[in-house]
Amino acid sequence: MAEYGNGKRPIWQWVIIYLVIGGIIYGVIYYAFLKGDYSSTPQQQALQTVPSPSSQNTQNVSVEYSSQGFNPRTITIKAGQAVTWINKDTNPVEVSSNPHPTHTDYPPLNEVGLIQPGQSKSFTFPQAGKYGYHDHLDSTNFGEVIVN
Numbered sequence: 001m002a003e004y005g006n007g008k009r010p011i012w013q014w015v016i017i018y019l020v021i022g023g024i025i026y027g028v029i030y031y032a033f034l035k036g037d038y039s040s041t042p043q044q045q046a047l048q049t050v051p052s053p054s055s056q057n058t059q060n061v062s063v064e065y066s067s068q069g070f071n072p073r074t075i076t077i078k079a080g081q082a083v084t085w086i087n088k089d090t091n092p093v094e095v096s097s098n099p100h101p102t103h104t105d106y107p108p109l110n111e112v113g114l115i116q117p118g119q120s121k122s123f124t125f126p127q128a129g130k131y132g133y134h135d136h137l138d139s140t141n142f143g144e145v146i147v148n
């Protein structure tokens with residue numbers, strides 16, 4: 001009962017005061033750290049967006065060959081991208097550079113060559129340009145790759 005009204009605080013009151021002040025200081029420091037986390041979040045988002053453009057560059061671009069010919073007949077890609085020809089016909093197809101039969105416009109494209117039914121082959125175009133090609137086994141079937 002002597003604790004009340006004599007002007008002296010008991011020890012447990014001081015302990016509570018210290019805990020409250022300490023809690024406020026801890027809260028301020030914790031808040032400062034949280035703010036730091038928030039300021040670093042846009043950087044993390046920026047880092048996460050970096051792989052997206054490169055994954056678009058490696059996106060598979062494919063041309064299907066069937067009895068209807070090449071589909072799509074004209075395809076547009078970026079330099080460094082690959083085109084995959086998929087043979088969905090029952091006959092083999094031979095992808096060759098124009099013109100038929102000399103295949104001299106872009107000889108590296110002749111590496112694609114023969115594709116058996118159900119098979120596919122890819123070719124990477126390193127440079128911008130327009131690359132006409134045809135099925136050497138049926139030169140009425142043709143297509144074009146536009147590289148930007």
Ligand SMILES: [Cu+2]
Pocket residue numbers: 096099100101102103134135136137139
């Ligand atoms: Cu040919």
